[in-house]
Amino acid sequence: MQNTHPFIARTLADHELLAALDLARLNYPPANWVKTRTGPDNKPLIDVLIVGAGMCGQTAAFALLREGVRNIRIIDSKPHGKEGPWGTYARMPTLRSPKQINGPDLGIPSLTFRAWYEAQHGAEGWADLYKISRLDWLNYLLWIRRVAGIPVENNITLRSVDAEPEWICATLEQSNAQTETVYARKVVLALGREGSGDAKRLTFPSFDPETDTNLTRVFHSSDEIDFKALKGKRISILGAGASSFDNAGTALEAGATSVTMFARRPHLPQVNKSKWSVFSGFMRGYAALDTQARWRMYTYIFDEQSPPPHESVLRCEKHAGFSIRFSEPWLDMQTTTAGVNIHTSKGAYTFDTAILATGFSIDLPARQELASIRGSIALWKDHVPAEVAASHPVAARFPFLGKGFELTERVPGSKPGLERIHIFNWGSTMSHGALSSDIPGMATGALRLADNIVQTLFSEDEHLHYASLLAFEDPELAPTSYFIERDKRSSASTPE
Ligand SMILES: Cc1cc2nc3c(=O)[nH]c(=O)nc-3n(C[C@H](O)[C@H](O)[C@H](O)COP(=O)(O)OP(=O)(O)OC[C@H]3O[C@@H](n4cnc5c(N)ncnc54)[C@H](O)[C@@H]3O)c2cc1C
Structure with missing residues (x-):
């Protein structure tokens, strides 16, 4: 459809220039500020390794890049364009959500789906659109990834992680079966709907998927x-x-x-009760509720089903x-x-x-990648009375996550470093609401995750940042007659 709106670009290529300009106007991406730490292999640690470049993984990466956390890697086991369900096993012509959804844009108007769509179909096309086509959504995600320069490495699979106090050791496997051991200060597991369990492949008395011959x-x-x-x-x-x-x-x-x-x-x-939860109060407030209140709300939402x-x-x-x-x-x-x-x-x-069509199980400790830490991960069943957990066994198996989606220990102090692993997929739902799974909550989730990671990366190196503060020089007054060289100044305060 021909676009007639004076402020909407005539082509996607023109719109892309506008989006790039918006990012430049926001000074994106800011310079990296995170201090370099060295790993046991004498190489710089990766600051954040994001596993999974679906919608949540790429948005988490975007949120971190926006904060100047640039020493990151983001990997996906699938080839480019095959990440997530949209171009693979999702089989609906349109998204289930209404068209007015935001998330991957992180609040930047020119990066919204609507802006992407209007650049191709005009304001009238947008007005006429009923629901977003599934493949448009996929192409839109790939477009944001390119425009925002999110550096995804495809065909790399995380095989295992282990937690150490100072880093996470991760084994990655390339599609040619070559493996690589890397060390990261933080690992974000954005493994998707099945990422805190697996596809539910049922067995029956006369059927076992492991041994069946048909x-x-x-x-x-x-x-x-x-x-x-x-x-x-x-x-x-x-x-x-x-x-x-x-x-x-x-x-x-x-x-x-x-x-x-x-x-x-x-x-x-x-009634899809989770539709009710799409408002700022819930998305920002739910994680602040106590265990009992969160358990009550989400077990109800689960019980009602959609x-x-x-x-x-x-x-x-x-x-x-x-x-x-x-x-x-x-x-x-x-x-x-x-x-x-x-x-x-x-x-x-x-x-x-x-x-x-039996959905996905929740059983994070059973994930092969987490074999070395599985006994240490706290689940919701560790935080509610046994009879309460027994009343909702699925909810009870969700990981019990901290404020920034990080794993917590079943026995405090037993596995230092566990908190360096963040669960940014459906598994976070009991702890945070649907902030790392469905589209509407994802931006709130990605910003919360990035905020938490930024805080840790900064506070862990507080002494180094303090040293930088002392060393900081900015010759603001150099062009004036009041400028004094550093070694000739009298200091107002004496640093400790
Ligand atoms: C069929 C279907 C339809 C949906 N429709 C809607 C909808 O209309 N509206 C809505 O709000 N939500 C919808 N959802 C829910 C949600 O939006 C999607 O599941 C979405 O894909 C979640 O994004 P994600 O990044 O968490 O997971 P995904 O998009 O699945 O991405 C996870 C990525 O992790 C990678 N990965 C997994 N394990 C590894 C590993 N070990 N190493 C490396 N990479 C790995 C996978 O290859 C995958 O690309 C739908 C979900 C499904 C399944």
Whole structure:
């Protein structure tokens, strides 16, 4: 659409110049101020290693760069453009959020999605837009990354971390299997939705994903799935959340004969209570609540669950082959060369393929990368009475994080250095609210994280900064007749 607004650029290339100008006007990025520390390999320590360059990792990096923390590395195991779900396993045409969302821009108007979109489609195009296309969101994130100069290194996987009092030792693996040991003062784990656990791959009495021989018939919704191969097939989906509908819609549009969805509940959840939490008071205030108040609020939000967006439901309902069977949990599943046999509380069925849209588990200590520190990590179950924890076992497994998303110790003093690891993914939700997962809270989260890291990087080197303060010279009066050389001045105060 032709842009007619006088203050909106005619092309994205022109808009990019404006965004660069905005960043320059904000003096971005400021000079690095962090003191160099040396690691055990006699090389300078990395100040912050960010693992995961999805939306949260890249925004955390942007927030740190904006604060002059420039000795950072940000890595992702996936190739460029494949980070996160947007171009991989997210299967909805548009975002679930309304179009008026901010986050990756960190409050800079020319970096907002709206500005990016208007530069290409005009103010009228923005007014006409219903919801943001999923792939537009991906391209927008990659655009910000480029404009803000966020230095992502792709195809590098974090394999392990260990905490020492002065640094974190991390083993990184390149795609050619070469490994590298690096030392960082801080590590931010921005590993995504599955990053504090894993995809929930269920087992049944007759099905074990570890040993099953017909695994081409069973997928988790976050797997790569060749939907074209599902043409003419009967699909079963376990779960009735947003991803269930997105996978069902994609399968039906690819020509699947039928999709039968199975839900444990008697009806779909009706209200997404986390939408309520998108206001400044909650996003800034929640983490300041005591343990009991936070537990009460978030276990309620979890219990209520979220309905799928109505667009996803309507997308499936268009197809005659779509159905949902409520109050019908799976009791058993068995794969054969001919199909997948499902036994529920109400009957037995055979399908060609099963998709488990069962979400992601929460079990941070089980993450392979954290094997060396797993016994030291405090969880919410360590902070609430046992019977309370037992009433909400999933909430109880969330890590119990500190003010800056840092890990805390189960037994204080037992693993110095643990607090150098920050969990900036879905795992922080019980401690901070959804500030490192969903789009609306992310900027608040990234700024909080950066603030906390900046404080530590500064205060740990207070003595060095004090020495810099003493050595600081600024010949402000040099052009005047009142200038005095340093060694000829009488000092007003005597430094200690
Ligand atoms: C299908 C789907 C749809 C969603 N839709 C919306 C929506 O509409 N609105 C909304 O607000 N939220 C939505 N969300 C929630 C949230 O916005 C996304 O999950 C978002 O991607 C979170 O960003 P992230 O950076 O935490 O994780 P991700 O974007 O998943 O990024 C994590 C990155 O970490 C990398 N990584 C993981 N392990 C390692 C390792 N060991 N070493 C190196 N790299 C590693 C991964 O490759 C990945 O790129 C959706 C989530 C999903 C799954």
